[in-house]
Amino acid sequence: GAGVSQTPSNKVTEKGKYVELRCDPISGHTALYWYRQSLGQGPEFLIYFQGTGAADDSGLPNDRFFAVRPEGSVSTLKIQRTERGDSAVYLCASSLVGRDDTQYFGPGTRLTVL
Amino acid sequence: EDKVVQSPLSLVVHEGDTVTLNCSYEVTNFRSLLWYKQEKKAPTFLFMLTSSGIEKKSGRLSSILDKKELFSILNITATQTGDSAIYLCAVENYGQNFVFGPGTRLSVLP
Numbered sequence: 001g002a003g004v005s006q007t008p009s010n011k012v013t014e015k016g017k018y019v020e021l022r023c024d025p026i027s028g029h030t031a032l033y034w035y036r037q038s039l040g041q042g043p044e045f046l047i048y049f050q051g052t053g054a055a056d057d058s059g060l061p062n063d064r065f066f067a068v069r070p071e072g073s074v075s076t077l078k079i080q081r082t083e084r085g086d087s088a089v090y091l092c093a094s095s096l097v098g099r100d101d102t103q104y105f106g107p108g109t110r111l112t113v114l
Numbered sequence: 115e116d117k118v119v120q121s122p123l124s125l126v127v128h129e130g131d132t133v134t135l136n137c138s139y140e141v142t143n144f145r146s147l148l149w150y151k152q153e154k155k156a157p158t159f160l161f162m163l164t165s166s167g168i169e170k171k172s173g174r175l176s177s178i179l180d181k182k183e184l185f186s187i188l189n190i191t192a193t194q195t196g197d198s199a200i201y202l203c204a205v206e207n208y209g210q211n212f213v214f215g216p217g218t219r220l221s222v223l224p
Contacts, residue, residue, distance in 0.1 A: 009211060035156055042150060042159025059156075089211055099154050102200055102219070108211035 002026065004106035006092050012112045013082055021077040021109045025094030032075050033103060034067055035091040043091055049075060050098065082113045116141040118215035120203050126221045131193050135218045137203030138185040145206045147179055147186050152200040152217065160188070160201075193222045 005024045013019050025032050030051055035043035045059040051072045060066070064082075069075040079086055089108040095101035118139045127133055139147065146164045150157035161170045163179035163186060170177050174193075179186045190197055200217040207213065 043156050045156035091212065102217050103152060103157075104216070105202070105204070105212065105214035107213060110211055 004092055004094050004104050006090075006106040006109050008109060009107060010110045010112075012114065014114050015082060015084060017082050017113075019079050019082055019111065021079075021090050021092075021111070023075045023077070023092030023094075023106060025073065025075070025092070026104055027073075029094035029096055029104075030072065031095040031098050031101070031103075032069060033093045033095075034075070034077050035093070036088045037091055037108070038088045046077070048099070079111075082111075084113045087111055087113045116205075116207065116213045118203055118205050118213050120201075120215035120218050122218060123216060124219045124221075126223065127193055128223050129194055131222075132189065132191045133193060133220060135188040135190075135201050135203075135220070136185065137188070137215055139203075139205045139213070139215075140184065141205045141207045141213055143208040144181070145208050148204045148206065148212075149177055149186070149188050150202040150204065152202050157202060190220075193220075195222050195224055198222045 007022045032049040034046040037043045047067050048056040049069045052069055064080045067077045089110050091108045093103040093105045095103045121136045146162050148162050149160040161177045166181040174191045177188045198221050200219050202217045203215040204212045
């Protein structure tokens with residue numbers, strides 16, 4: 001069956017530009033997570049959605065980062081005024097109900113800010 | 115199609131036992147294999163393996179990669195209840211980012 005998908009797989013942008021990263025979770029999964037992973041490090045939590053609402057957005061580093069999940073399925077992570085330090089792999093995961101369930105990860109979007 | 119398979123999917127042991135978790139993969143353009151311990155807030159990075167036959171150790175945890183047979187194992191000795199978690203294996207490949215396995219759910223009973 002279809003797993004978590006993310007688009008684009010790679011994104012190169014210039015400093016100061018706006019980017020949107022998309023995540024399609026597994027159908028029927030109510031929980032969705034965004035992480036950011038830098039080279040050689042573990043994923044850094046950004047935000048967790050339960051349905052349409054952000055149940056925990058404590059990991060968003062600053063107000064340039066924003067995420068939505070308007071219909072409780074697809075989610076978009078939006079980054080304004082990108083900086084070189086935003087370069088990382090952005091991972092999305094989904095789970096059936098919540099944080100106690102197994103999270104299924106997508107392949108990630110590799111963002112490079114020049 | 116690239117894939118990562120982990121076994122067992124679920125494991126229950128008692129404190130003090132030693133466990134071995136398995137990860138096999140079929141991916142193109144292999145770059146590295148990573149092990150994570152999935153905890154509530156975010157997965158914790160355990161190991162990154164790029165070369166065959168070189169064991170990496172961190173306390174009671176160790177891991178090794180076999181690039182010829184396309185698998186890796188994660189060993190945990192003298193398990194503790196705090197080791198209870200889902201252990202994820204992922205392969206990073208050039209150009210396609212990550213392929214994650216389904217995880218092994220480890221429960222360590224007192």
